[in-house]
Amino acid sequence: TTPRQYINIELLTEALRTGNIVQFRNEFLDMHPYNQAEFFKELDEEDRLNIYHYLSPEEMAGLFENLDGEEHEYREVLAEMSPSYAADMLSNMYADDAVDVLNELEKDQVVSYLTIMDKEAADEIKELLHYEEYTAGSIMTTEYIAIVANQTVRSAMHILKNEAPRAETIYYVYVIDEDRHLVGVLSLRDLIVSEDDAMISEIMYDRVVSVSVGEDQEEVARMMRDYNFLALPVVDFQDHLLGIITVDDIMDVMEEEASDDYSKLAGIADLDSIDRN
Ligand code: ATP
Numbered sequence: 245t246t247p248r249q250y251i252n253i254e255l256l257t258e259a260l261r262t263g264n265i266v267q268f269r270n271e272f273l274d275m276h277p278y279n280q281a282e283f284f285k286e287l288d289e290e291d292r293l294n295i296y297h298y299l300s301p302e303e304m305a306g307l308f309e310n311l312d313g314e315e316h317e318y319r320e321v322l323a324e325m326s327p328s329y330a331a332d333m334l335s336n337m338y339a340d341d342a343v344d345v346l347n348e349l350e351k352d353q354v355v356s357y358l359t360i361m362d363k364e365a366a367d368e369i370k371e372l373l374h375y376e377e378y379t380a381g382s383i384m385t386t387e388y389i390a391i392v393a394n395q396t397v398r399s400a401m402h403i404l405k406n407e408a409p410r411a412e413t414i415y416y417v418y419v420i421d422e423d424r425h426l427v428g429v430l431s432l433r434d435l436i437v438s439e440d441d442a443m444i445s446e447i448m449y450d451r452v453v454s455v456s457v458g459e460d461q462e463e464v465a466r467m468m469r470d471y472n473f474l475a476l477p478v479v480d481f482q483d484h485l486l487g488i489i490t491v492d493d494i495m496d497v498m499e500e501e502a503s504d505d506y507s508k509l510a511g512i513a514d515l516d517s518i519d520r521n
Contacts, residue, residue, distance in 0.1 A: 250279045253286075260287075260294050268298050281310035289324065296325050301332030308333060309341045312496075318348045328360060334369075335362035338412050340385035340493060343372045372487075380464050381457040383497060384478045384487030387412045390420045393428060393445035397438045404435070413490050415474050419448045426452055426477055426485040454479045457486055462501055465494045 252271055259268035272280060284295065284307055296304070311317070322330050322345075334342045334357060346354045346369065354373075358366045368386050375381030389411045391400050400417065408414045417435065419428030428448030438447050454477045455464050468476055468491060478487045 250275060251283050253283065256283060257291070260291055260298070263294075265298050272299070273303065277306040277310045280307040281312075284311070292321065292324060296329060301329050302336040304329075304333045305336035308345070309337055313345070313348070318345050322349070327356070331357050331360040332362075335365035338385055338387055339365070339368040339372055340383060340412075342369050343382075346373065347377075375457065378461050379457065380455045380459040380461060380478050380489060381486070383461055383464070383493050384457075384489045385412045385493070386487045388418060388475075388477070388485075388488040389414060389416075390418045390424075390485060391444060392421070393419050393443075393448060395444055396440065397435055397442045397444065397447070398440040400444055401435060401440075404432070412488070413475050416488075418452075418477055418485055418488075419444060420485050424484045426454060426479055426483055428452060429477070452477065454483075455489070456481065461494075461497045464489055465497050465501070468494045 256268060256271055258264075259271065272283075275283070284292070287295070299307075311321075313321070325333070334345065337345070342365070346357065349357075358370065361369075371386065372382070372384070375384075387410055389404060389407050391403055404414060404417060415432050417430050417432070418426060419430065421427050428444070428450045429452045430444070430448050434447060434449075453467070453471055453473070455467060457478050457480055464476065468489070473491075475488045475490045477485055478489060480486055
Protein backbone atom coordinates (compact mmCIF):
# COMPACT_ATOMS: atom_id res chain seq x y z
CA THR A 245 0.00 0.00 0.00
CA THR A 246 3.04 2.25 -0.24
CA PRO A 247 2.55 5.17 -2.59
CA ARG A 248 5.30 4.45 -5.05
CA GLN A 249 4.69 7.33 -7.38
CA TYR A 250 7.35 9.53 -5.80
CA ILE A 251 10.08 6.93 -5.58
CA ASN A 252 12.12 6.41 -8.74
CA ILE A 253 13.53 3.07 -7.65
CA GLU A 254 15.41 2.23 -10.86
CA LEU A 255 17.18 5.56 -11.06
CA LEU A 256 18.11 5.56 -7.37
CA THR A 257 19.34 2.00 -7.33
CA GLU A 258 21.36 2.55 -10.47
CA ALA A 259 22.97 5.73 -9.09
CA LEU A 260 23.66 4.00 -5.78
CA ARG A 261 25.35 0.99 -7.39
CA THR A 262 27.37 2.84 -9.99
CA GLY A 263 28.62 5.35 -7.44
CA ASN A 264 26.92 8.33 -9.06
CA ILE A 265 26.71 10.42 -5.90
CA VAL A 266 25.52 13.60 -7.59
CA GLN A 267 22.62 11.93 -9.34
CA PHE A 268 21.71 9.95 -6.23
CA ARG A 269 21.66 13.03 -4.02
CA ASN A 270 19.71 15.08 -6.53
CA GLU A 271 16.94 12.55 -6.70
CA PHE A 272 17.03 11.34 -3.09
CA LEU A 273 17.11 14.70 -1.32
CA ASP A 274 14.17 15.85 -3.41
CA MET A 275 11.99 13.11 -1.91
CA HIS A 276 9.83 13.39 1.19
CA PRO A 277 11.58 11.74 4.18
CA TYR A 278 8.76 9.17 4.35
CA ASN A 279 9.49 8.11 0.77
CA GLN A 280 13.21 8.11 1.56
CA ALA A 281 12.52 5.74 4.44
CA GLU A 282 10.33 3.48 2.29
CA PHE A 283 13.11 3.22 -0.29
CA PHE A 284 15.72 2.62 2.41
CA LYS A 285 13.73 -0.24 3.96
CA GLU A 286 13.91 -2.24 0.74
CA LEU A 287 17.70 -2.05 0.41
CA ASP A 288 20.19 -4.74 1.29
CA GLU A 289 23.15 -4.10 3.57
CA GLU A 290 25.61 -3.28 0.79
CA ASP A 291 23.35 -0.56 -0.59
CA ARG A 292 22.67 0.81 2.87
CA LEU A 293 26.40 1.08 3.54
CA ASN A 294 26.69 3.15 0.36
CA ILE A 295 23.93 5.46 1.56
CA TYR A 296 25.85 6.31 4.74
CA HIS A 297 28.66 7.54 2.50
CA TYR A 298 26.38 9.53 0.22
CA LEU A 299 24.35 11.29 2.91
CA SER A 300 25.45 13.43 5.81
CA PRO A 301 24.30 12.39 9.32
CA GLU A 302 21.96 15.37 9.24
CA GLU A 303 20.35 14.23 6.00
CA MET A 304 20.10 10.70 7.38
CA ALA A 305 18.28 12.02 10.47
CA GLY A 306 15.20 13.01 8.45
CA LEU A 307 14.98 9.55 6.95
CA PHE A 308 15.47 7.87 10.32
CA GLU A 309 12.66 9.84 11.93
CA ASN A 310 10.35 8.25 9.38
CA LEU A 311 11.61 4.71 9.72
CA ASP A 312 9.06 3.52 12.30
CA GLY A 313 11.44 0.68 12.90
CA GLU A 314 10.94 -2.58 14.65
CA GLU A 315 13.40 -3.02 17.52
CA HIS A 316 15.84 -5.17 15.59
CA GLU A 317 15.74 -2.85 12.57
CA TYR A 318 16.96 0.14 14.56
CA ARG A 319 19.62 -1.96 16.22
CA GLU A 320 20.90 -3.51 13.01
CA VAL A 321 20.92 -0.29 11.04
CA LEU A 322 22.70 1.67 13.77
CA ALA A 323 25.29 -1.06 14.09
CA GLU A 324 26.10 -0.70 10.39
CA MET A 325 27.01 2.96 10.83
CA SER A 326 30.23 4.15 12.37
CA PRO A 327 29.55 5.20 15.99
CA SER A 328 30.36 8.83 15.26
CA TYR A 329 28.05 8.90 12.21
CA ALA A 330 25.23 7.33 14.24
CA ALA A 331 25.78 9.75 17.11
CA ASP A 332 25.76 12.73 14.74
CA MET A 333 22.56 11.49 13.19
CA LEU A 334 20.91 11.05 16.59
CA SER A 335 22.00 14.58 17.55
CA ASN A 336 20.24 15.92 14.47
CA MET A 337 16.95 14.13 15.13
CA TYR A 338 14.12 15.65 17.12
CA ALA A 339 14.76 14.64 20.72
CA ASP A 340 11.56 12.61 21.08
CA ASP A 341 12.29 10.62 17.93
CA ALA A 342 15.87 9.99 19.03
CA VAL A 343 14.49 8.74 22.37
CA ASP A 344 12.22 6.28 20.54
CA VAL A 345 15.27 4.86 18.82
CA LEU A 346 17.47 4.78 21.93
CA ASN A 347 14.72 3.03 23.91
CA GLU A 348 15.17 0.03 21.61
CA LEU A 349 18.90 -0.30 22.37
CA GLU A 350 20.84 -1.93 25.18
CA LYS A 351 21.67 0.38 28.05
CA ASP A 352 25.44 0.40 27.53
CA GLN A 353 24.92 1.22 23.85
CA VAL A 354 22.72 4.16 24.78
CA VAL A 355 25.35 5.43 27.18
CA SER A 356 28.10 5.15 24.59
CA TYR A 357 26.10 7.11 22.00
CA LEU A 358 25.19 9.77 24.54
CA THR A 359 28.83 10.31 25.47
CA ILE A 360 29.93 11.00 21.89
CA MET A 361 26.85 12.98 20.86
CA ASP A 362 26.59 16.73 20.67
CA LYS A 363 26.31 17.79 24.33
CA GLU A 364 23.20 19.92 24.02
CA ALA A 365 21.31 17.19 22.16
CA ALA A 366 22.52 14.53 24.61
CA ASP A 367 21.32 16.59 27.59
CA GLU A 368 17.87 16.98 26.08
CA ILE A 369 17.65 13.27 25.39
CA LYS A 370 18.85 12.33 28.89
CA GLU A 371 16.02 14.42 30.37
CA LEU A 372 13.45 12.64 28.25
CA LEU A 373 14.81 9.16 28.97
CA HIS A 374 13.85 9.60 32.65
CA TYR A 375 10.12 9.55 32.04
CA GLU A 376 8.05 6.39 32.45
CA GLU A 377 7.00 4.61 29.30
CA TYR A 378 3.43 5.39 28.14
CA THR A 379 3.32 8.74 29.96
CA ALA A 380 3.06 12.20 28.42
CA GLY A 381 6.67 12.81 29.45
CA SER A 382 7.89 9.87 27.42
CA ILE A 383 6.36 11.10 24.17
CA MET A 384 6.86 14.85 24.52
CA THR A 385 9.57 16.86 22.81
CA THR A 386 11.47 19.78 24.25
CA GLU A 387 11.76 21.57 20.90
CA TYR A 388 8.92 24.08 21.30
CA ILE A 389 8.75 27.85 21.17
CA ALA A 390 8.19 29.78 24.38
CA ILE A 391 8.20 33.55 24.80
CA VAL A 392 7.51 36.02 27.61
CA ALA A 393 4.30 38.05 27.77
CA ASN A 394 5.87 41.44 28.23
CA GLN A 395 6.87 42.13 24.64
CA THR A 396 5.33 43.22 21.36
CA VAL A 397 4.13 41.04 18.50
CA ARG A 398 7.01 42.42 16.44
CA SER A 399 9.65 41.17 18.86
CA ALA A 400 7.84 37.84 19.28
CA MET A 401 7.84 37.34 15.49
CA HIS A 402 11.56 38.01 15.53
CA ILE A 403 12.10 35.26 18.12
CA LEU A 404 9.85 32.93 16.18
CA LYS A 405 11.87 33.45 13.03
CA ASN A 406 15.10 32.61 14.85
CA GLU A 407 13.77 29.55 16.66
CA ALA A 408 11.58 28.10 13.92
CA PRO A 409 14.28 25.94 12.30
CA ARG A 410 14.71 23.95 15.53
CA ALA A 411 11.14 23.71 16.78
CA GLU A 412 9.05 20.64 16.08
CA THR A 413 6.03 22.82 15.43
CA ILE A 414 5.78 26.59 15.20
CA TYR A 415 2.03 26.61 14.96
CA TYR A 416 1.58 27.37 18.65
CA VAL A 417 3.73 29.71 20.69
CA TYR A 418 3.57 29.21 24.46
CA VAL A 419 3.87 32.11 26.86
CA ILE A 420 5.83 31.67 30.09
CA ASP A 421 6.75 33.87 33.05
CA GLU A 422 10.23 34.34 34.57
CA ASP A 423 9.93 30.99 36.37
CA ARG A 424 8.84 29.13 33.23
CA HIS A 425 5.24 28.80 34.45
CA LEU A 426 2.92 28.35 31.50
CA VAL A 427 0.74 31.46 31.42
CA GLY A 428 -0.64 31.69 27.89
CA VAL A 429 -0.76 30.47 24.32
CA LEU A 430 -1.08 31.97 20.85
CA SER A 431 -1.25 30.41 17.42
CA LEU A 432 0.93 31.59 14.58
CA ARG A 433 -2.29 32.75 12.99
CA ASP A 434 -3.08 34.90 16.07
CA LEU A 435 0.36 36.50 15.78
CA ILE A 436 0.18 37.17 12.06
CA VAL A 437 -3.21 38.87 12.22
CA SER A 438 -2.24 41.12 15.17
CA GLU A 439 -0.78 44.62 15.01
CA ASP A 440 3.01 44.72 15.27
CA ASP A 441 2.81 46.98 18.32
CA ALA A 442 0.26 44.90 20.25
CA MET A 443 1.55 43.36 23.48
CA ILE A 444 1.63 39.56 23.77
CA SER A 445 0.03 39.83 27.22
CA GLU A 446 -3.00 41.49 25.60
CA ILE A 447 -3.57 39.06 22.77
CA MET A 448 -2.57 35.74 24.35
CA TYR A 449 -5.16 33.24 25.57
CA ASP A 450 -4.58 32.47 29.24
CA ARG A 451 -6.79 29.43 29.86
CA VAL A 452 -4.23 27.06 28.48
CA VAL A 453 -5.20 23.41 28.26
CA SER A 454 -2.20 21.33 29.32
CA VAL A 455 -1.37 17.79 30.34
CA SER A 456 0.63 16.71 33.31
CA VAL A 457 3.94 14.99 32.63
CA GLY A 458 2.82 11.74 34.27
CA GLU A 459 -0.48 11.58 32.38
CA ASP A 460 -1.20 8.37 30.48
CA GLN A 461 -0.53 8.74 26.76
CA GLU A 462 -4.01 7.40 25.93
CA GLU A 463 -5.54 10.26 27.90
CA VAL A 464 -3.33 12.72 26.00
CA ALA A 465 -4.61 11.25 22.73
CA ARG A 466 -8.18 11.68 23.91
CA MET A 467 -7.61 15.33 24.85
CA MET A 468 -5.90 16.08 21.58
CA ARG A 469 -8.92 14.69 19.77
CA ASP A 470 -11.51 16.41 21.97
CA TYR A 471 -9.93 19.87 21.84
CA ASN A 472 -8.74 19.51 18.26
CA PHE A 473 -5.34 21.06 18.90
CA LEU A 474 -2.28 20.31 16.78
CA ALA A 475 -0.14 20.21 19.93
CA LEU A 476 -0.58 20.16 23.72
CA PRO A 477 1.84 21.58 26.29
CA VAL A 478 3.18 19.30 29.04
CA VAL A 479 3.68 20.71 32.55
CA ASP A 480 4.92 19.52 35.94
CA PHE A 481 2.89 19.74 39.15
CA GLN A 482 3.74 23.41 39.57
CA ASP A 483 2.70 24.26 36.04
CA HIS A 484 6.23 24.70 34.68
CA LEU A 485 6.34 24.13 30.94
CA LEU A 486 8.40 21.00 30.19
CA GLY A 487 7.60 20.12 26.60
CA ILE A 488 4.94 19.65 23.96
CA ILE A 489 3.24 16.72 22.32
CA THR A 490 2.34 17.15 18.68
CA VAL A 491 -0.51 15.51 16.85
CA ASP A 492 1.82 13.33 14.77
CA ASP A 493 3.28 11.82 17.96
CA ILE A 494 -0.25 11.05 19.05
CA MET A 495 -1.07 9.30 15.80
CA ASP A 496 1.77 6.88 16.54
CA VAL A 497 0.31 6.29 20.02
CA MET A 498 -3.16 5.63 18.67
CA GLU A 499 -1.78 3.11 16.21
CA GLU A 500 0.10 1.33 19.03
CA GLU A 501 -2.94 1.30 21.30
CA ALA A 502 -5.20 0.08 18.51
CA SER A 503 -2.93 -2.85 17.74
CA ASP A 504 -2.60 -3.65 21.48
CA ASP A 505 -6.38 -3.70 21.82
CA TYR A 506 -6.55 -5.83 18.73
CA SER A 507 -4.16 -8.43 20.15
CA LYS A 508 -6.16 -8.45 23.38
CA LEU A 509 -9.32 -9.16 21.37
CA ALA A 510 -7.49 -11.85 19.44
CA GLY A 511 -6.50 -13.37 22.80
CA ILE A 512 -10.10 -13.40 23.95
CA ALA A 513 -11.19 -15.02 20.69
CA ASP A 514 -8.62 -17.77 21.24
CA LEU A 515 -9.93 -18.46 24.74
CA ASP A 516 -13.46 -18.66 23.37
CA SER A 517 -12.50 -21.27 20.87
CA ILE A 518 -10.75 -23.30 23.57
CA ASP A 519 -13.86 -23.17 25.75
CA ARG A 520 -16.01 -24.43 22.98
CA ASN A 521 -13.79 -27.40 22.21
P1 ATP B 1 -10.39 27.42 14.73
O1 ATP B 1 -10.31 26.21 15.61
O2 ATP B 1 -11.12 28.55 15.36
O3 ATP B 1 -10.77 27.14 13.32
P2 ATP B 1 -7.66 27.33 14.11
O4 ATP B 1 -7.89 26.42 12.99
O5 ATP B 1 -6.67 28.41 13.92
O6 ATP B 1 -8.95 28.04 14.61
P3 ATP B 1 -6.04 26.43 16.16
O7 ATP B 1 -5.16 27.47 15.63
O8 ATP B 1 -5.56 25.05 16.21
O9 ATP B 1 -7.34 26.43 15.34
O10 ATP B 1 -6.44 26.86 17.61
C1 ATP B 1 -7.27 27.93 17.88
C2 ATP B 1 -6.86 28.66 19.13
O11 ATP B 1 -6.55 27.78 20.17
C3 ATP B 1 -5.63 29.53 18.93
O12 ATP B 1 -5.95 30.84 19.21
C4 ATP B 1 -4.63 29.02 19.93
O13 ATP B 1 -3.95 30.06 20.56
C5 ATP B 1 -5.48 28.30 20.93
N1 ATP B 1 -4.76 27.22 21.59
C6 ATP B 1 -3.75 26.47 21.10
N2 ATP B 1 -3.30 25.59 21.99
C7 ATP B 1 -4.04 25.78 23.10
C8 ATP B 1 -4.06 25.18 24.40
N3 ATP B 1 -3.22 24.19 24.73
N4 ATP B 1 -4.96 25.62 25.28
C9 ATP B 1 -5.83 26.59 24.97
N5 ATP B 1 -5.85 27.21 23.78
C10 ATP B 1 -4.98 26.81 22.85
